[in-house]
Amino acid sequence: MQVSVVRENSADEDMHHGPRSRFATEGNIFSSEGNLVLDKKFESELNPEEQPFTKSLTLILAFLLHVGLECFAFGIQEDVISITSLFFGIIIHKFIVTFSIGMKLAQNHPRRWWIPVILISIVAAVNAIGGSIGIIIEDVNINQTGRDVSTSVLMSLSLGTFFYITFFEILAPEFFNHRNQFLKYLATLIGFIVIALQMIFAD
Known part of the structure; x- marks a missing residue:
């Protein structure tokens, strides 16, 4: 089983534009045959203060x-x-x-x-x-x-x-x-x- 995780900032928001920034985390889990088992996306907000x-x-x-x-x-x-x-x-x-x-x-x-x-x-x-x-x-x-x-x-x-x-x-x-x-x-x-x-x- 293979796990692929991608973490990226959202396109519509930049870290430096405001006190809060939105982050998106995508996780994909594949079986040994290469079939997609799980595809999830999580979004969260982080306040640097x-x-x-x-x-x-x-x-x-x-x-x-x-x-x-x-x-x-x-x-x-x-x-x-x-x-x-x-x-x-x-x-x-x-x-x-x-x-x-x-x-x-x-x-x-x-x-x-x-x-x-x-x-x-x-x-x-x-x-x-x-x-x-x-x-x-x-x-x-x-x-x-x-x-x-x-x-x-x-x-x-x-x-x-x-x-x-x-x-x-x-x-x-x-x-x-x-x-x-x-x-x-x-x-x-x-x-x-x-x-x-x-x-x-x-x-």
């Missing part, structure tokens, strides 16, 4: 989960040493990640500057909310075992979302663009070394 917004929304939702859980873990710290070390670690981490995400949002919405501003403002608000919830829970009488288990689970979720953002939303699109590959690898390596050294000396 929806894809960047969907990407930005997915990125921010994942980052919001990471931010909320991370600040929650900061809020439940008890001693001054833990609070201080975690505070400076979060400051360094937030500066780098927020800058990268801000650049990504600006690339996705070059003509709609207010979308990145609103999304970053929401992220800033979630920082305060997550920390406040952590402080409130810290004042509640919970045994140490339950507190340690809940903190470990939440930090694991936070790290998981951070890995997703780093590798799938930031690094992967950058390395698909083959310009300045060596500098990108070098910057990535230096970044990992800086964070690793910060974690070593924090202990």
